[in-house]
Amino acid sequence: MADPLAGVSPRTAAILCYIPTIGWIPAVIVLAAKKFKSDHIVRFHAFQGLYLFACWLAVNWIIRPLASTLSDHFIRIDHILEGLILGVSIFMMVKAAHDQPYVLPIIGELAQRSAAE
Numbered sequence: 001m002a003d004p005l006a007g008v009s010p011r012t013a014a015i016l017c018y019i020p021t022i023g024w025i026p027a028v029i030v031l032a033a034k035k036f037k038s039d040h041i042v043r044f045h046a047f048q049g050l051y052l053f054a055c056w057l058a059v060n061w062i063i064r065p066l067a068s069t070l071s072d073h074f075i076r077i078d079h080i081l082e083g084l085i086l087g088v089s090i091f092m093m094v095k096a097a098h099d100q101p102y103v104l105p106i107i108g109e110l111a112q113r114s115a116a117e
Contacts, residue, residue, distance in 0.1 A: 013026065014045035018090075019093075023049045031047070031050075045096055047111035052104070055085055059078055
């Protein structure tokens, strides 16, 4: 059977890991693929994309319900955080497209440790 990821370049794999809300799927595929098992940079992007998705989940599952109890007269913090995560995702897609591994605060350090294992 042919490798389904044979035509996927490391750069493309890294970019796909940052697609907002669905980037976790390519990230898991990249981490499971034999093709990228020894590619530290692609694995770093996959882990960082997963951790960024985990941040998005935390906003949607924890902060959004808390923020919805506040008055609608204020700018909701969950909307601000979602916008921030979207902006970081786009920024990371651009960095990955230019083969520049950018380490985000906190989750980037976790991703580096995870990719090294």
